[in-house]
Amino acid sequence: MTERRGLRRRPPWLLVAPAAVGAAVFVVPFVALLFRAPWSDLRERISSDVVIDALRLSLLTSVLAAGLSVALGVPLAWLLARVDFPGRSLLRALVTLPMVLPPVVGGAALLFAFGRRGLVGGPVEEATGFLLPFSMWGVVAANTFVAMPFLVVTVEGALAGVDRRHEQAAATLGASPLTVLRRVTLPMIAPSLRAGAVLAWARALGEFGATITFAGNLQGRTQTLPLAVFVSLESDRDTAVAISLVLVSVSLVVLVALRDRWWTRP
Amino acid sequence: MSLDAHLVVRREGFALDVDLSIPAGTTAALLGPNGAGKSTTVDALAGIVPIDGGRIVLGSEVLDEPASGVVVQCERRRVGVVFQRLLLFDHLDVLDNVAFGPSVTGLRRGAARAVARRWIELLDLDDLTDRRPSELSGGQAQRVALARALATEPELLLLDEPLASIAVATRTLLRHTLSDHLRAHDGPRLLLTHDPTGPPSRGPPRSSAAGRRRPTPPRWPAPTCSAPTPPEGSCASTATTWSS
Numbered sequence: 001m002t003e004r005r006g007l008r009r010r011p012p013w014l015l016v017a018p019a020a021v022g023a024a025v026f027v028v029p030f031v032a033l034l035f036r037a038p039w040s041d042l043r044e045r046i047s048s049d050v051v052i053d054a055l056r057l058s059l060l061t062s063v064l065a066a067g068l069s070v071a072l073g074v075p076l077a078w079l080l081a082r083v084d085f086p087g088r089s090l091l092r093a094l095v096t097l098p099m100v101l102p103p104v105v106g107g108a109a110l111l112f113a114f115g116r117r118g119l120v121g122g123p124v125e126e127a128t129g130f131l132l133p134f135s136m137w138g139v140v141a142a143n144t145f146v147a148m149p150f151l152v153v154t155v156e157g158a159l160a161g162v163d164r165r166h167e168q169a170a171a172t173l174g175a176s177p178l179t180v181l182r183r184v185t186l187p188m189i190a191p192s193l194r195a196g197a198v199l200a201w202a203r204a205l206g207e208f209g210a211t212i213t214f215a216g217n218l219q220g221r222t223q224t225l226p227l228a229v230f231v232s233l234e235s236d237r238d239t240a241v242a243i244s245l246v247l248v249s250v251s252l253v254v255l256v257a258l259r260d261r262w263w264t265r266p
Numbered sequence: 267m268s269l270d271a272h273l274v275v276r277r278e279g280f281a282l283d284v285d286l287s288i289p290a291g292t293t294a295a296l297l298g299p300n301g302a303g304k305s306t307t308v309d310a311l312a313g314i315v316p317i318d319g320g321r322i323v324l325g326s327e328v329l330d331e332p333a334s335g336v337v338v339q340c341e342r343r344r345v346g347v348v349f350q351r352l353l354l355f356d357h358l359d360v361l362d363n364v365a366f367g368p369s370v371t372g373l374r375r376g377a378a379r380a381v382a383r384r385w386i387e388l389l390d391l392d393d394l395t396d397r398r399p400s401e402l403s404g405g406q407a408q409r410v411a412l413a414r415a416l417a418t419e420p421e422l423l424l425l426d427e428p429l430a431s432i433a434v435a436t437r438t439l440l441r442h443t444l445s446d447h448l449r450a451h452d453g454p455r456l457l458l459t460h461d462p463t464g465p466p467s468r469g470p471p472r473s474s475a476a477g478r479r480r481p482t483p484p485r486w487p488a489p490t491c492s493a494p495t496p497p498e499g500s501c502a503s504t505a506t507t508w509s510s
Contacts, residue, residue, distance in 0.1 A: 163353075165349065165351065165353050166353050166355065168309075168312075168314045168340070168353075169347070169349055169353040170355075170366070170370070171313075171314070171340040171341045172312045172313075172314070172340060172341075172343075172345060172346065172347045172415075173341075173346075173366055173367035173370060173371075173414065173415075173418055174341050174342075174367055174370050174371040174418055175341055175366075175370040176341050176370075179370050183366070183370065184355060187355075187357040187358075188356075188357060190357070
């Protein structure tokens, strides 16, 4: 009995103790949220127009932002990883800047660029009448701005780790550089690409600062779930908690489902 | 269709200078120790790295000639390569590995697979079509790599250390089957090896680059020129050819 117990070693408490504190950092706030939840009338609270509108908008804009991040971020990551051009380090730093910048600053910068009197926004509105801020596409733009860096960083790292000999082998078989990327490189880095897309989506779903600065807080048009939580915290705390629970559930369901299927390789 | 090449590739602390002349339907062997520039030779002929001097002429087409500025991109060269590490695509099964070349050069998926099946049959890989490369033995993977290279119907075939990844015990057997399979290719073929025991037991005496003795044609082409690395680190090799 004692011998058998001796074979199974206990993990060292020097690791277990800080790990437990680390886990508590994540667990305690969610437990608190569950305790605080207005369970009796939860159903009515989360089926109000405000919440339904915000949920619909949040899902739509976060998925669009993740899609845009993939469509634009993969070529950008490829450029950063594979093409040696002047200013590459600077561009790489600029691309990752939204990860450390306060999102409010990002939202303000977006306004100066695409607002009515912005560098690009002014001429574009004059020419086409299209104005990005305070529209659903403004939300998508703000989301993409904060989310795409996660995809670019993940995919660029994966591209740097790819064995170039496989790409060269594909070229000797007649594949052009674009075909090599599509048929060999991207399939080889598929797990990282998926992880990057999920990270970008998750970041977009939770986005608050850039969205409220750049797109405003119009119910049904630019008010996403995080914005709805913020507004209700001022007036109606129970509804704020209820919306938070919706946000937590949606995120958890997606992250757990994708983690099992995509993030771990058999 | 023959290969005439003079390759000059310079790297820091390394210079490669090789003359190759291989008539159609024959196999030349290039022998050199590791680090002598065999893989650089493959890369230069395949178009993965440019040459710094000399020229590569395949048939009537100039593939690379720095002096005149002519260079044909890798994907446009009709050069098939069996790489030392084989480099099969792990995300594709055997059938789609072999079909890769035909499909990226314009055939639809079905037609490309039909081409692939012909080569798979020719190289006795019928039972393995839906296996992944990770599920193959060394010898099977090597045949798949050969089928993949041949399926593009290359004019020049390069084999880089084709037996390096194979257990010694199965090499002799494989040498024979491989040389049979090589007959499916009627252009010039270049075999690169560091293995001085490469030829079968009845192989020719090892000779220097200058000695162009013609022994009875071996089933597996024997390397005839060894290229000892001179002190300054440059390598000059000459390949000798036999018809097989």
